[in-house]
Amino acid sequence: MLEVKDLHASVAGKDILKGLSLHIKPGEVHAIMGPNGSGKSTLSNVLAGRDGYEITSGEALFNGVSVADMLPEERARAGIFLAFQYPVEIPGVSNMEFLKSSMEAIYTARGQEPLDAVTLLRKAREVCKLVDLDQQFLKRGVNEGFSGGEKKRNEIMQMLLLEPRLALLDETDSGLDIDALQVVAKGVNSLRSPERSIVLVTHYQRLLDYIVPDFVHVLAGGRIIKSGGKELAHELEDKGYSWLEGHDA
Amino acid sequence: MMLPDTLKEQALAGAALLDKELQEQAKQQSPHASNGLSAVRDAGRVALAEQVFPDKKVEQWKYTSLLALQNGHLKALADKTSSTVSAPDFGGVTLTIINGRLPALLPEIDGVTFSQEAVDQSAQAESVFSHYNAATLRAALTIKVAKGTHVAEPLHLIIISESDSPASAAVRLHIEAADNSTFTVIEHYVGSGPTLCSSTTSLYAGANSNVQHYRLQSETPESLHIGELSIHQQRDSRVASYQLMQANTLRRNNVRVWMNESGADLVMRGVFIARNKTHVDNQICIEHAAPHCTSDQIFKGIAGESGKAVFNGRIHIHPGAKGSDAKLSNKNLLLSNGAEIDSKPELEIYNDDVKCAHGTTVGQMDSQQQFYLQSRGISAEAAKRMLGVGFINELLMALPNERVAEWARDWLSASL
Numbered sequence A: 001m002l003e004v005k006d007l008h009a010s011v012a013g014k015d016i017l018k019g020l021s022l023h024i025k026p027g028e029v030h031a032i033m034g035p036n037g038s039g040k041s042t043l044s045n046v047l048a049g050r051d052g053y054e055i056t057s058g059e060a061l062f063n064g065v066s067v068a069d070m071l072p073e074e075r076a077r078a079g080i081f082l083a084f085q086y087p088v089e090i091p092g093v094s095n096m097e098f099l100k101s102s103m104e105a106i107y108t109a110r111g112q113e114p115l116d117a118v119t120l121l122r123k124a125r126e127v128c129k130l131v132d133l134d135q136q137f138l139k140r141g142v143n144e145g146f147s148g149g150e151k152k153r154n155e156i157m158q159m160l161l162l163e164p165r166l167a168l169l170d171e172t173d174s175g176l177d178i179d180a181l182q183v184v185a186k187g188v189n190s191l192r193s194p195e196r197s198i199v200l201v202t203h204y205q206r207l208l209d210y211i212v213p214d215f216v217h218v219l220a221g222g223r224i225i226k227s228g229g230k231e232l233a234h235e236l237e238d239k240g241y242s243w244l245e246g247h248d249a
Numbered sequence B: 001m002m003l004p005d006t007l008k009e010q011a012l013a014g015a016a017l018l019d020k021e022l023q024e025q026a027k028q029q030s031p032h033a034s035n036g037l038s039a040v041r042d043a044g045r046v047a048l049a050e051q052v053f054p055d056k057k058v059e060q061w062k063y064t065s066l067l068a069l070q071n072g073h074l075k076a077l078a079d080k081t082s083s084t085v086s087a088p089d090f091g092g093v094t095l096t097i098i099n100g101r102l103p104a105l106l107p108e109i110d111g112v113t114f115s116q117e118a119v120d121q122s123a124q125a126e127s128v129f130s131h132y133n134a135a136t137l138r139a140a141l142t143i144k145v146a147k148g149t150h151v152a153e154p155l156h157l158i159i160i161s162e163s164d165s166p167a168s169a170a171v172r173l174h175i176e177a178a179d180n181s182t183f184t185v186i187e188h189y190v191g192s193g194p195t196l197c198s199s200t201t202s203l204y205a206g207a208n209s210n211v212q213h214y215r216l217q218s219e220t221p222e223s224l225h226i227g228e229l230s231i232h233q234q235r236d237s238r239v240a241s242y243q244l245m246q247a248n249t250l251r252r253n254n255v256r257v258w259m260n261e262s263g264a265d266l267v268m269r270g271v272f273i274a275r276n277k278t279h280v281d282n283q284i285c286i287e288h289a290a291p292h293c294t295s296d297q298i299f300k301g302i303a304g305e306s307g308k309a310v311f312n313g314r315i316h317i318h319p320g321a322k323g324s325d326a327k328l329s330n331k332n333l334l335l336s337n338g339a340e341i342d343s344k345p346e347l348e349i350y351n352d353d354v355k356c357a358h359g360t361t362v363g364q365m366d367s368q369q370q371f372y373l374q375s376r377g378i379s380a381e382a383a384k385r386m387l388g389v390g391f392i393n394e395l396l397m398a399l400p401n402e403r404v405a406e407w408a409r410d411w412l413s414a415s416l
């Protein structure tokens, strides 16, 4: 699904990722943990194709194709989804109008007939319910005036509608109370399937109580410095990131 | 010859040509008849002969060049008498004007009279183009709404300018809504070909009247339009004017609102979009000439590629106009580096007892918003269009006529 090999990337001329490697197979759930500023969001943004996040060497292959040659929308159409750490507000563009354009583009790319307006609305309402988001949010501007938790649930709502093959969740758990965390986890778990891969980028262990990962990686200084099974997360929780400081994978 | 002189010569030639044609037509119909507007045209030609066409040294024309007119639009007259150009149906009563010609039958609405009277607008002339308009009128339309009349349905004026080669067509509208009346009028300018539409519209809102006015300008990019709009408000009148436009080869609107008596209230909303080498210039002036009037203007502009937009919003509070409340906002969005928007508010206040708020901004498209949409599979182009429509959405949402609003959303998003 995703193969990242010795990836070096810079943001605004500053080297952030310094030789990151990661291999994710279909059906797997990986957690990437690491201290603030270690490059977690940078990795997410590089994979999603944000302007200014430049791959300087190494490569990231999605189903065998280098993402570097793809526009952000092409990556999305191929099945990459990024749930943003800080979803941007877009006043004037209604959530529903946005979902319609997005669904149309992605369904068409997959060779599927786009949903008609009625079916789309019904589906959107269903997933809103699943993530405990009032239907009124469909009419509002994209993320406009949403609380932090509502923004995160709106991301998960989109993910459930778009059914990506690779979902990258960038600190979707941050700032959520325990109820919201469970709602998000329920949404993500409902998407788990043998064809789909999920990357949970998180600062804390607690999300992993609800979405149990197959692998846990520790990212520090722009590289994966340790990988292991789910027990690694607990170890980190007990000992803190300082435990790994100076440690090299 | 310098451009201003060339243009003047062509304008006079065009005016003479039209007058001759119309005189001959009148003679054919009856030896003694003369076209009813010949005196207006004569006066127009006399005034035109005394005027100088502006160049960029004239402050009000600093950002707008008349160079596009050198192709001869002024000297030839658009002669098509029927048109294939279509306009959307907004409900209500429709009246179509083709290249300055009125239909043989004017509509009938209870409490509203239609006539071909040409009301003298020379005192309100904003530029030489008012006189050109007078000098090249084939017809004029005057609409009077009687006192206390409430007209529920909108009157939809479809003004078509169409020609295959550079040519002009003049149209003059005069609308009076008498005291205590309620009226909605939609001016919709459409057309095709390299036609210059020369328009003048005057709108009088009587005491305690309620007038909704739409000015939609959706002519094709190769067209030109130089228009003048004056609004005159009496005591406690309420006017809402919605001006939506797509830029073209040369679009210029001179708009002046006279708040002549106390308690008048004006709401003005505007959207202008300039893409692909098109140009739009709005010069708006609100004359607060009486106490306790309120004016509230919001204009939003978008320019992309090498499109250029100019906005000049002047608020003039006269010495006796105490308790005036004037607001002006013009926010603009640039879609690319080659685009240009020049926006300037001008305040002229001769009174201490006023509330005045104004602001203009020019900003770029937000790259984070664009990336967010693209990350959901939406193409860069479509994302730009969505964000552009999002930018003007608040104004589209606030259009009271739903059919106009729905059409305008499709039209403006297609023009982005």
Ligand SMILES: Nc1ncnc2c1ncn2[C@@H]1O[C@H](COP(=O)(O)OP(=O)(O)O)[C@@H](O)[C@H]1O
Binding pocket: A011, A012, A014, A016, A034, A035, A036, A037, A038, A039, A040, A041, A042, A043
């Ligand atoms: N747009 C940017 N411009 C400059 N520096 C950036 C930018 N984005 C991130 N960085 C820097 O890159 C490093 C990694 O940031 P980030 O990937 O956001 O870390 P994390 O998500 O792990 O907290 C930090 O030092 C941060 O300051």
Ligand SMILES: [Mg+2]
Binding pocket: A040, A041, A042, A085, A170, A171
């Ligand atoms: Mg981060």
